[in-house]
Amino acid sequence: MIRRWFAPSRAASRARCWCSVVAVFAALAGCAKKEAPPAPGPVQVSVMTVEPRDTPVQFEFVAQTQSSREVEIRARVDGFLDKRLYTEGDMVKAGQPMFQMDRKPFEAALQSAQGQLAEQKARLEVASANLARVRPLAARNAVSKKELDDAIGFEKQSAAAVLAAQGDVRQANLNLGYTTINSPLKGLSSFAKKQEGSYLTAGQEGLLTTVSQVDPIWVNFSVSENELLSYRDQRAAGKLQFPANQDFEVEVVLADGSVYPYRGRINFTAPSFSTETGTFLVRTELPNPSGLLRPGQFVRALVIGATRPGAILVPQRSVQQGAKGHYVWVIGNDGKPQQRVVEVGEWHGDDWFITDGLKNGERVVVDGAGRVAPGAPLQIAAAPKQAQAQVQAGGAGGAPPR
Template identity: 40%
Template sequence: MIDRKSRPAALAGLLCIGLAACGEEQKTAAPPPPEVVVQVIKPEPVPSIVELPGRLQAVRTAEVRARVDGIVERRLYEEGTDVAAGAVLFQIDPRPLKARLDAARAALRRAQAEATNARRDVERFRPLVARNAISKQEFDAAEARLAQAQADVESAEAQVEQARLDLGYATVTAPISGRAGRAQVTEGALVSASQGTLLTTIEQLDPIYVNFSQSSGKILQIRKDIESGRLRTPELEQIQVSIVMEDGTVYGKQGRLNFLDMAVDPSTGTVSLRAVVPNEERILLPGEFVRARVDVGANPNGITVPQKAVQLSAESASVLIVGDNNVVMQRPVRLGDLLGDRWIINEGLKPGERVIVEGLLKAQPGARVKVTEAQAKPAGAAAPPAGQGQDQAQGQGAAPVRQ
């Protein structure tokens, strides 16, 4: 029995013991698992887009050169403007050429007169040789003179035609429609047909070509993916190509692939490709460097994860997945191309697996986490301009080596 005097002390002791027990329990209680957001892997059609550097080229380029010798009298076009086929560009002094044509016509008339005289001789000699009034040798000589005179007529006619052509070449016209460039000669300049003096250049800018190249290894991989069914691609003429300008903006109209070389350049190990792009507003200019985004096709069962979910190192890439009992595991993956803000996963993930997309800093391999499922975003949705995704990836670490 505890007497009344010792009861307060006993209560105080019990209170201290209770407080100590509570503190010990607080110290040994495990902290709650960190919360993470996961994305459940689901196969979906993933477009295969290859971005390559390229250069623009005019579809048709005509170098307008002098075809006769002479002095340039006038330039009859405005430099840097569009000209139609047949439009007059330059006028070369035609007077010497006209005099040459007149001389050729006079030579033709003289040859025709000689041929007429030779024909009459043959007509006179034919009945005489039948009566043996003249020798057969004289008749044969008359026929030979007629044949020679006829040949001289044909030669004179060719000279007239050539002189007529030369006179026509004095008026220099545009061989094609397009944008006429800067004049290479001025009025008073002497031009030469033998040297082929360049007068100006005309380029057809609508449509316009984009020339680029791809490594032979990548071409081989694409062919293997097509054969295995991992990639469904349209016909060559149906493959769409987008143009990314030097400032990163995407050109408003898409082109189509129209040429694939069947040989590999031995000096670079690449295959040449070409696309044709509409250019009605003349925004694209020949010689300009651009980036071509080629829509090769689509993988019907592709896998993508957000870019922020991938951890990059100098030689590999990995993601954190949530396994059984909500335990975190690290999984190495093989990356494909960067599609907008999402990496294409070529190898390492299976449908149904849960990839951590938010809370990576709080999740440690082997630890348990509290899971919240994110709403999956379709592949390629809200894709940033070309090149932006690659810059973000490089900001996370060294780019992985893709196999």
């Protein structure tokens, strides 16, 4: 079958051309009807006014509790342990019996010493009576001088023997008393290192347990050399003030974040740095009437009492990080934002100390700082009153300088 092709007529070609032209103009007309996108509106921000103020600061350290007095309970005489008289781990009172040794050998020794004393007293009586007879006879030359000297010497010897026997009795009494082993202080008892029936020897081998005084209790922390040098430099520059006589208070924060109800004061600082750690030991003493703190417990120590005079604080959310470091947005006289590089110090609660870059009276963007661009229009509102008050008052809390 032969297909026949026919060329389109000139009229049909002309019609298709006009349709294309109409379609192009229709498209252009549709584009012309679309409106241009609106210009971006001003960025809503809140601002605060920089106002330097004397701001209390506190420094935080990792600390560990320690018994203010720990005593080793030891046997003072040799013998067998009869009974443990306390409950391990309990609080014991001063003078409370903790162990009882076998008393029988010491009772027998006391009885023997008392018998020796009675014997020596009897000999002294005989010697005294003999001297009383010899002395008048010697005065009449009825006996020789040697007999008088012998009588005097025997009487003195007997008196000395009585004194020695009295000492033996006292020692035997002491040894008998040592069989009851008491706690010398009120404190927390440890486990017993010797069991009933064990033979105890006095001295280093006779350790029975320990008693740790926990009221008051000590809290120890260490300050590094870098931190001490930083404090010294800041004080010399007038950026940090310590209380008179460096009379700091110390607050303790427990592992669960709760604050210990009693504050303490520093009662000891080491005279030199530790050669092992390169740190400086500081010791604080706190009341601990309920025994809430136990020796060896890790806590946080907040040292309170220092002040930063004329300090500038801004909320942490107002500080941004850029290629040149930390910066904030400062509102210029024309109401436009300007990027200002600042030098930051340590955190202070929800705020940041600014050590350089801001001046009194300048306005800093707080909320919305992340949406600001240089010279962008702003809709400015004051920072929330609570935040502003915190900024001006210095906030609460703190951390050591970094």
